[in-house]
Amino acid sequence: MTYPTPITDNKNYKGSGKLTEKVVVITGGDSGIGKAAALAFAKEGAKLSIVYLGDHEDAVQTKMEIEDYGSECLLIEGDVSKESFCQDSIRLTINTYGKLDILVNNAGVQFPQKNLLDVTAENIERTFKVNVFGYIFMAKAALPYLQEGANIINTSSVTCYLGHEELLDYSATKGALWLSLDRFLCHWRQKK
Template identity: 55%
Template sequence: MNQSIPFPKKAKPQVQHQQPGIESVMDPAPIYEHPDYQKEARLQDKVAIITGGDSGIGRAVAVAFAKEGADLAIVYYNETEDAKKTKEQIEKLNRQCLLIQGDLANASFAQDIVNQTLTTFGKINILVNNAAVQYPQADITQIKDEELHRTFDVNYFGTFYLTREVIPHLTAGDSIINTTSVTAYEGHEMLLDYSSTKGALTAFTRSLAMNLAPQGIRVNAVAPGPIWTPLIPASFDAKKVAEHGTSVPMKRMGHPVELAGAYVLLASVEGSYMSGTTIHINGGTITNS
């Protein structure tokens, strides 16, 4: 990539009142595509399922995968307009896109995702478990049971359900990629339940990688830091949104496009000797990985 993107460093104060958030109303708009991306057909004719693929990191990964030749099944909760835009971007790249709406917290939805993907594309090669919710609370006594359960149901159990359904359809060379978080390694004073789910996903990634190694299926993770996604204005007050990313060494928030290449690496033959590992993309924060 030869062209440098002038990434907006700060977000304007803003709040959304819906999880996991809407990308189309964010200011500034998250950057999800690099204008100078070099296509190399790394994923030619592969089929990928991406949860939370309607916006944020999921959209950036979907667009990068499409540029590399993959067809996409995009799983989303209720952000229909965002999902339609992602589908439009993928189809502009002459790849197919299937939109699948539903709630990952329901175990039966996982089978529906697999069935629809197989009916449309006939195979599955890549699974990106990316969808998540979070409900910040400054005091553990204020964390409601329903929010605690919802966080685990979407972030961890939803990942487990879908992975369990997908694995029988994967073969040697295929890949599973989980989106964890810097909070799994550093913790977060307001995200006790969210960071716990990401810690669980980190352990799940390492254990499943060992379990599937004999089959030649690789399992890895990406741990984002303060990335500008809809989850941020949907979770925090306007002041915290405006400060998002300013505390990391690079002194700015990251944008979804800055993670997409890591997912391409982990999904492609270029990452063929990588399994059970986590790539940290967090603006220079040093973690104990």
């Protein structure tokens, strides 16, 4: 199945400096929703770290578009399912920009299957490692650096509420994020 190319940049939207001097890390920020968020943040003046896996061409293109808006962009390639990589990504961002204001957990994978019998243990494990473990690992790495007013944003999907006949494991990960990590972060914000 061929999907339309996502629109990642609303050319009619003009930033107003709402995020000037803010530092943002976006996982999966090289394409799709992550790229759209990165470009919107850049228009608002944020400095960005884009965490991506594998598609260096997309990442470089996103970096160029961010820089065209006058923002800075650090590309960090690696796998968010590895806790040490997540820690390294946050440390590299801190070493480059001196602080962290916003973490956007967006990276995700899915392996559509038309039949439940075709869902493999390997794909279930990979989906949970990236879509859940990765979000937790990034949040855990970021928390020590976040000051008053900082935010962690976790992207989810309508599949967490409605399910999807071809995305059993993906739907489960999005539900897990909503039920667990988002509840934890609400509690964390209240304590600060």
